[in-house]
Structure formats: C-alpha cells, structure tokens
Amino acid sequence: MNIIWKSPSKHLTINPQEVHIWKTNLEQLSIDFQNSFNLLNEEEKIKAQRFHFEKHQKRFTLARSSLKKILSFYLSISPQDIKFQYSDYGKPKIIDKINLINLQFNVSHSEDIAIYGVTCDYFIGVDVEYIRPMPEAENLAKRFFSQKEYQQIRGLSSEEKNREFFKLWTGKEAYLKAIGKGIGGGLEKVEISTHKPIKFINLPECNNINYNLLYLTPHDNYLAAIAVEENEQTYHYWQLN
Template identity: 45%
Template sequence: MSGLNCMWLSAPTDLTLLPNDVHIWRIELDRPEAQLENLAATLSSDELTRAHRFHFQEHRQRFIAGRGILRQILGSYLGIEPQQVQFDYQHRGKPVLADTLASTGLFFNLSHSQGLALCAVNCDRLIGVDLEYIRPMSDVEALAQRFFLPREYDLMRSLPAEQKQEIFFRYWTCKEAYLKATGEGIAQLEKIEIVLTPTEPARLQTIKDWSLLEIVPAENYLAAVAVAGFGWQLKCWQY
C-alpha cells in the first residue's frame, strides 16, 4: 500500500495556518448525544433541514457531527464562533466560505464515509479531499470500465482479485479529490487520468500543476488530497 499513514496529532490551542501549510483533520463522526446537541445548536436552519431529511438516525447524527465540527474547525482558523461561519454553495453543492469571509483566503473541503470524515484546509490554494470506506463490491470491474480510462481499467483488470478493490478505490479517491477541488462533477471522472501501481503513489497525468497525496486515515479506509501547485507542508490533526 503506497498511501501515507499520517501521524495524527492533537491540534495546538494557538492554531496557525502558514501560506504553504495544508492541514488535514481526522474527525470521528459518532459522538455522544450531549455533544451532538451542542453541535446542532451551531448549525444554520438550512443545515438542520438537511439533517432532518435523513431517514436513519445514524445518518442524521453523522451529518450534524460533520457540519458542526467543520464549523468549529473553520471558526478556530477565522477567529469567530462556529455559528458565525457562513457558507455559500457552488452549483454542484460544494460548500465554500461566504463572500463576507472570502477575503480570508481560506480554502477547505470535507469528505465523509461511514463513521469517519476528513477536512482539508489551506490558504489560497484550491483543495479537495475524498475519503472512502473500502467495502466489497461485486461490480467493481464494471464500474471501472464505465468511469475509468482504458489504461486504468486494463491495469485494474490485470491484477489479482484481492488487489482489484484497493486499486479501484485508489483511482476513485484520487479522481474525486481533484474534481471536488475544482467543483466539477462525477461526469468528468473518465477525463482525469491517474497513474499509479500497487506499489507506487498516484500522480495526476492529465493536469500538471496539481499535487496529489494518498492517505490511509484508518483501517479499511483510503483517501486522497488534491492541492493546486506544489511545495506545501502537510500537518495532520485529530479532532
């Protein structure tokens, strides 16, 4: 496995984000009821409406935890209370800081799967993160043929059965991280070429001025972070 196993540290109280820093936060979404109530109190009315649309309580609680903790993280960088963080939404639903906060230059992206979430934060660079729980899928080859480029599909198909799922999710997270950074949709998956092997880290083939980093945030999870440009420093925080 070529992904990076980060050293997840407790964030300092005087959290600072230098111009070339990229911070990745690992967030456990299954939280005690009392904490969920406090987090829900910081959400906007539209976020609460979204939360209550979830049929299953588990999904509703994880959404509240993810958005509430995102607000706490961003508020700590911005020096404001979590409920003061305001979002706008791009045409595909990607949350960004509202115009009133855009002058801060803070970019972020959030991804969640099952009970885990990752939040990527930096200054002045487009950034995207995708997190996937590795689950057994019977149609993994068909999905690869549909969404991947021919040479990506050929590589995956050539591998032993036990490696196919991992390679599929590596391709998927890398493509999604870039598309989330740019705000493009899943329809563009097959236009983004990723070069990787079972033992070598991934890189973006079609886009030259972007960095790509694969992360193993927990057992049975894979993630990727796409960042515009190069020369940045990674720090990994455990919320």
C-alpha cells in the same frame, strides 16, 4: 505513511505553503450530538432532518458542525458565525465578509470517518472511502474509468482489484471536488498513475495548473485521497476529538 495526528490549539495559523489535513471519528462525537446540531443554521438543520435514517442525520450534523469548529480555529470567530455560499455545483465556500485570509477547504466522510482539507489561497479536494468488498469493481471501472485504467484493473487479483479501484476512485473524486465539479465532472477524464511516483497524468479543466495527489490511511479499512494545487506545500495533520 506513518502520520502523527496532533490535537489543535484554539487558534491556528496557516500560510500558502501549508496544507492542513484533519480527521475525526463521527461515532465518538455522537455524545455531543445536540450541541453539534445547535451549531447548524436553519437551512442546515432542515437538510439534516431530511435524511430518512437517523444515522445519516447524525453523520451529516456531526460532519458539518465539525467543519465549522475547524474553520473557527483559523478565523478566530465562533463556529455559529461561520456562513457559507455555494457554487452552481453545490460546493461551499466561506462568505468573503469573514474569510479575510482566503481559506479554502473541502470535506468528505464515509461511515464514521470524516476528513477535512484546509489551505490558504489554493484549491483542495478530499475524498475518503470505507474499503469494502466491491465485486462490481471491474464493471464500474469499465463504465467510469479511462480505457487504460480499466485494462490495468482487469488484470489484477480480486483483492488487488478492490484496492486499486478505491485508489483510483478517491483520487479522481478528490480532484473533481477541488475544481468544484464533483463526480459529474467526468471520472473517466481524470487519469492517475498509482505506481510510484503517484501522480495525475491527465486532468480536465486544470487551466494548466498541476495538482499534487496524496493518499493516506486515516483509520483501519479507510482510504483517503488529497488533491491540492501544486505549490511545494508541507502537510500538517490534526485530529478533532
């Protein structure tokens, strides 16, 4: 998929028939680290400082501050005024008082790349992974994937096995994040067909709602998956610099 990532205006609109996907390079944002840190509330600052390694502190800080900047474009308020509440599984949502257009969002980051998904009314989950050698891919598939998926991975060459593992992993995690459960919701219960047409073929706790599955390459050696409630949406792509 050949994607053109556009630069946003300060005020964006979105409707239920649109899915907005954002990306940012956290390494490029590091020059603004102090300003980004100042956008966090006290609880978020404490969480950032709990990370043992400085690079992980920076990635959390930059990913969270970037999320606030992105959401502020739609809500027309200051990033500092973006406040969240959390589900029992830790999934954040914007507090109702300021979320007058019912924005839904999700975020994922791996190494230096962060991906954000934004919709209006419809649940969305995103996952991004840095593609790296996974000699344990087959063992992990046997443990966390369905029997059918494991058999599919088992018969592939090493390079194909690696790619297929990440496609299945990111797709499963994106869906589980969309429904607010995370990977604890059961990776093996989510089944995906990665052959065209790419689609979910088994979804737990979907309440008879279908989900679209989209894969994209936000940067060299990265793979992202987007899972969103099916509503014949159009996709728009933005880059936060």
